[in-house]
Amino acid sequence: MTDDATTELAQGWLARLEAALLAGDAAAATALFGAECYWRDFVALTWNIRTMEGRDGVKAMLAATLAHAQPRGFALTAPATRSGDIVEAFFRFETATGRGTGHLRLRNGEGYTILTTLQELKGHEEKTGFTREKGIVHGARRDRRTWTELRREEQQELGRSKQPYVLIIGGGQGGIALGARLRQLGVPFLIIEKNPRAGDSWRNRYRSLVLHDPVWYDHLPYIPFPAHWPVFTPKDKMGDWLEAYVNLMELNYWTSSEVISASFDDKRKEWTVEVTRNGEKLVLAPKHLVFATGSYGPPREVTPPGSDIFTGVQYHSARHVSGESFRGKRCIVVGANSSAHDICADFWECEAAEITMIQRTPTTVVRSESLMDVAFASLYSEEAVAKGIDTDTADLIFASVPFRLMADLQRPVYAEIAARDASLIRRLNARGFMTDYGPDDSGLMMKALRTGSGYYLDVGCSELIASGMIGVRSGVEISRLTPTSAILTDGSEISADVIVYATGYLPMNEWVARIVSREVADLVGRNWGYGSDTRGDPGPWEGELRNMWKPLRHENLWFHGGNLHLSRFNSKFVALQLKARFEGIKTPVF
């Protein structure tokens, strides 16, 4: 609910905050917050992505940044709303160098959570709406250069006579979203994609794949999916969308190209990058290098003892395209997360004779319908759109929750989901399939943020397991292979014609090890997780995802990745950080 008093409360609080900030008085500003409080900042004050916790945390950040950031001009952008003792409000603000949007939660009148996000740099705003390009200089002119000629020239020069300021390794959704932002900001960039066509990273996947997240969650920046677009985009349609997007957004995008190696010159602050393009070798010299190679590192290949004598087919799940050639065959899939499920279902659809999934640890299984109804509905759904919650607003609300509170907020969501999915889970467990909702019952999304694995969003395979069409062996692993079978750690034997290792992926920084050096990869460290001190995400507490979208321990090196939602939202902040550096704006990182 909203009323004038609530809005005045929020406005008044922001006014007092601003007065303290303008006075450079970090202590006075901090005193407006409750004992439990969080300030999450995306690049606006900290030139970093950081969550400050507690009054001390907030105070330290303000003390370090106030003098140069000079945040001010805080103003509500909509009436505040109240729910119990919590008042929520959206606001805008500016800093010495930029303008931003934010979100505020007061608890009993005291600051509880505040989010500040940089949206544009002053004097470097995107040309859109009223300020869009005219597209033509009216008047006849003998030195006319048409759009096509300018575009062709840019493409011919880039990487040869002109160097990109930013080199993006990987032309999937991450690289594409970042490239689109950089293009609109006027930062010279080049995307390197190994496949022959943009979108191939989707097209090359197994035939039955559709996006597991719904359309409202998946929009790219600038050109949203139209209103008739299906809820779940089929993989090839997604590929076609990305390919069209690359062209329409005028991205500089090299296909059939690969980065072989990269090294950084500390003095010139410049990378030397060896690239092959359609077989030709080129050396590029960008200032910044962005790994947008997906959410994971290279496949985690496993070779159980006996791999060399097994006479059937073995491959990692990343190379699975179709089960068609295994009609009538006996199939083992090692692993019990998303890929393992999709591949098992594919084998079943292709009428494999026998399919066994080997599950080592419990999986979080959530029916797609349940996730849509309970988890997505409030922010990313047609209902949300009808309520005026556009993608930007939804993303801001999503980002407004600090990691420290996230698991607590997810727990009731998964209690509700557990109730809805109880029958399926019971039947899965009865078949020996182990399930959980994470180490702290916080569910699928927290698993994704902590480790990027350990779950299956059920779009059909669970029913095959529950009904016994797909066999499960749980709590065991393959101990060795014979020429025609796998021997499990409990001594049992499964005959097999094909074994697919859905054993996941190495850490993201493994790409850095392969392209730059092991040393730099180790210096930078792992990605994802926030120090939750749960399996796969060791402490200490970080409060933000490790190494994603923000400065690393190695200069001029960046990671950009994640699903479509994370790529869309965070590409803005990566782009603004790069733009600031491109323009020589000071970016003191807190």
Next chain:
Amino acid sequence: MTDDATTELAQGWLARLEAALLAGDAAAATALFGAECYWRDFVALTWNIRTMEGRDGVKAMLAATLAHAQPRGFALTAPATRSGDIVEAFFRFETATGRGTGHLRLRNGEGYTILTTLQELKGHEEKTGFTREKGIVHGARRDRRTWTELRREEQQELGRSKQPYVLIIGGGQGGIALGARLRQLGVPFLIIEKNPRAGDSWRNRYRSLVLHDPVWYDHLPYIPFPAHWPVFTPKDKMGDWLEAYVNLMELNYWTSSEVISASFDDKRKEWTVEVTRNGEKLVLAPKHLVFATGSYGPPREVTPPGSDIFTGVQYHSARHVSGESFRGKRCIVVGANSSAHDICADFWECEAAEITMIQRTPTTVVRSESLMDVAFASLYSEEAVAKGIDTDTADLIFASVPFRLMADLQRPVYAEIAARDASLIRRLNARGFMTDYGPDDSGLMMKALRTGSGYYLDVGCSELIASGMIGVRSGVEISRLTPTSAILTDGSEISADVIVYATGYLPMNEWVARIVSREVADLVGRNWGYGSDTRGDPGPWEGELRNMWKPLRHENLWFHGGNLHLSRFNSKFVALQLKARFEGIKTPVF
């Protein structure tokens, strides 16, 4: 301005109208209108595009259509507004078969203008927003057919084992917009395009071409241009947008294909259409044939006496690509409308030695800036977007003005434009270039609607004429050619290396003559114009554009065309008319 009394007035009037309509009382309904009144209907009551004028006209239409159309459920969709003695309101309504939107003007409380447009057919609504496709059937299934497989199968069968219900000749913006609508309505269609790629009809034009209309006027349905898109789209960028659109909207679109002939079987109510596709001959059997071949017929070729002995280059403006090969040459351009201007400017940019434009009759010249500021600003501009006037609303307001009132409304617009452009016009006239604002001072748009010719939207060439860089000979024609020159009707001679005939195009139904038969072309008659009784648009008064987007004198034959605005707006009504016939809904044409 808007107030409760104004809204109540409009609501009350619609309620009285509805009561009379529900009672089937055409006389009572008509009595609500003033002596001067107009009812414009797009397919909602009349299954036609008609403007009824005067109480008698309205009464006759209602008497003929009320029993089956059963219009009802009239309700305002926004508060009404008043300006002087005119009250304006938007409303929705339904009929026995569909739902529609409309616009109402009351004058002194009496009906003055009413617009009714059909927007959807009951039971055949487009799947969008809440009703969009899911994109996947959850659950594993052995008969799974993926999106790609279904799409490939459709493409392989169409025109071979399965016939399209609608065959669209021409894959420019008209055919594409109509195809997109038909796809969303589930009507099987096929677009035949002669060029190798969608968008080539733009790419193939001369290099400096950009759209002369601004972006807000040019949106296609379903996927609007993004907010950073330039105001004036360069031709190749437009081509790329259309090509991407064809793919993303999943249009069935044959490139490098041409329709050779078509004949209608009266008994089977079916066309037999000979098509070549990449050289292969095919015979198609659609029920409906749509000519979406642009706004004009084939080029109007002229061959003055002596054409055969002229030793230079001669061609029609439709074949002009670039003036580059005429550097240092003497050029004549016959004609003084848009193409003639653009080609003269191109010759000048390419440094032709001498350029002469031969003008037979006066041209309406309007500076692009003036048209943007005075004519487009209220409906199609960033200002309009900021005021909440989206494309659909702008199109509805635009359509709300009956042709009888249009010229009167355009006159003050052109008085303002004449004042703004006075200096340029004076300088043009001083060079002997003849200008007018149409026979009744109603300006460029009315000329476009009446004859599709006679104007130039100045994007630079006029300055070249005004400053004498391009010569003009006015009120004359070529009487004959010598091997190296043109002799004009005033006896003067101009030496020339190249002559471009920007002499316009034959009527649209000339394509019907070439593909179907002269007999059918004559039966159908001419397109465009509304019987304004001005040059090129003879009376009697028709009150709507001839033969565009509505049933013709020959069944199952349609014309669809016009600029991007007209294609966007009217494609909806063509598509709904075809959908109704496809579904076997009765469509009694008034």
